[in-house]
Amino acid sequence: MNEKTTAELENLRGLIDGVDQQLLHLLRKRLDLVAQVGAVKHGAGLPIYAPQREANMLAKRRAEAKEMNIAPQLIEDILRRLMRESYLNEKDVGFKQVKADLGHVVIVGGEGKLGGLFSQMLTLSGYQVKSLDKDDWVNSESIFDGAGLVIVTVPINITCELIADKLTNLPKDCILADLTSIKGAPVEAMLAAHSGPVLGLHPMFGPDVGSLAKQVVVVCHGRDADAYQWLIEQIEIWGARIVEAEPSKHDKAMQLVQAMRHFSSFVYGLNLYKEEADIESLLQFSSPIYRLELAMVGRLFAQSPELYADIIFAQEESLVAISDYLDNYSQALSILKSGNRDAFVEQFAEVSRWFGDFAPQFQRESRAMLQSVNDMKTG
Numbered sequence: 134m135n136e137k138t139t140a141e142l143e144n145l146r147g148l149i150d151g152v153d154q155q156l157l158h159l160l161r162k163r164l165d166l167v168a169q170v171g172a173v174k175h176g177a178g179l180p181i182y183a184p185q186r187e188a189n190m191l192a193k194r195r196a197e198a199k200e201m202n203i204a205p206q207l208i209e210d211i212l213r214r215l216m217r218e219s220y221l222n223e224k225d226v227g228f229k230q231v232k233a234d235l236g237h238v239v240i241v242g243g244e245g246k247l248g249g250l251f252s253q254m255l256t257l258s259g260y261q262v263k264s265l266d267k268d269d270w271v272n273s274e275s276i277f278d279g280a281g282l283v284i285v286t287v288p289i290n291i292t293c294e295l296i297a298d299k300l301t302n303l304p305k306d307c308i309l310a311d312l313t314s315i316k317g318a319p320v321e322a323m324l325a326a327h328s329g330p331v332l333g334l335h336p337m338f339g340p341d342v343g344s345l346a347k348q349v350v351v352v353c354h355g356r357d358a359d360a361y362q363w364l365i366e367q368i369e370i371w372g373a374r375i376v377e378a379e380p381s382k383h384d385k386a387m388q389l390v391q392a393m394r395h396f397s398s399f400v401y402g403l404n405l406y407k408e409e410a411d412i413e414s415l416l417q418f419s420s421p422i423y424r425l426e427l428a429m430v431g432r433l434f435a436q437s438p439e440l441y442a443d444i445i446f447a448q449e450e451s452l453v454a455i456s457d458y459l460d461n462y463s464q465a466l467s468i469l470k471s472g473n474r475d476a477f478v479e480q481f482a483e484v485s486r487w488f489g490d491f492a493p494q495f496q497r498e499s500r501a502m503l504q505s506v507n508d509m510k511t512g
């Protein structure tokens with residue numbers, strides 16, 4: 134059935150369509166300017182992401198919006214979305230090459246998704262990139278010959294073994310790096326296999342990000358940092374933020390950030406399956422927060438089981454973190470079973486105090502996310 138309308142409404146809608154079309158022309162104009170910015174940055178070797186410029190611009194537009202009786206958050210939301218588009222458009226022109234006299238780059242596991250992303254970024258920055266995958270080991274000697282950088286990005290469970298078995302004869306000055314999501318064992322394996330510069334990298338994002346702007350890359354120093362400083366600068370030019378960490382501290386964080394989190398999402402999905410939940414009807418009854426939660430759990434099952442198995446099984450210590458979670462779940466459940474509402478409220482308040490200022494901060498952040506979940510609804 135057609136939606137009801139009136140002649141007056143149609144007239145106003147025609148005017149709104151005209152304004153939206155003007156917006157499109159303005160967007161085209163903005164995108165063209167951004168492309169020029171991309172070219173200038175490429176020439177000058179400046180990072181794609183300029184946080185101070187963004188903060189100043191947002192502050193000014195918010196103040197102007199207020200003057201015009203427009204909600205400041207409206208212009209901020211629009212500009213943030215436009216800036217996301219800018220990162221993609223700036224990327225198209227390529228990036229400044231920080232180290233022009235590097236030999237070629239070899240990506241071991243270059244056919245994997247993350248390897249492919251790094252290969253694309255390095256190629257966009259003027260480096261010659263060769264991929265080395267399962268079937269290429271027969272030619273490995275010639276592939277490694279003259280390499281200035283070797284990046285290992287193979288499944289976690291074979292990373293250390295592969296480094297120890299196959300990467301012991303790299304050119305002396307070649308930089309050896311990996312992209313594994315644990316850092317202790319791979320960095321040690323690289324230091325043992327290769328006497329030249331070594332660093333561990335962990336990109337804290339999946340291969341589907343589109344642009345590295347604002348994404349985090351963890352760096353664990355191995356050996357001879359001066360020799361690979363250019364690579365860190367190169368990654369910053371791509372827009373990423375570098376976080377330096379000790380391998381052990383990084384790995385400890387991953388037990389919670391990755392292993393425990395993904396495992397509990399897995400169990401959440403497993404539970405829906407065993408309970409034979411009707412996702413269609415759950416969605417009909419879902420609040421935005423439930424929808425967001427289902428999306429986060431559901432997206433796990435759209436990806437490779439091997440990838441998640443690798444991440445969850447990567448560190449034995451994760452078992453402790455996950456078992457502690459189970460213990461805490463059981464204890465909380467016993468409060469529920471005993472019907473002790475006061476004990477629950479007390480425990481809740483204790484955790485709230487512990488979250489401190491983060492609790493209201495997370496509430497603000499999640500409000501914007503929940504609103505955009507609602508925006509995405511159709512029909």
Ligand SMILES: C=C(O[C@@H]1C=C(C(=O)O)C=C[C@H]1O)C(=O)O
Pocket residue numbers: 167170181182183184186187215216219220223
């Ligand atoms: C366009 C630029 O690049 C990025 C995108 C911006 C935008 O779209 O306005 C602003 C700052 C940068 O993070 C710039 O630096 O001016």
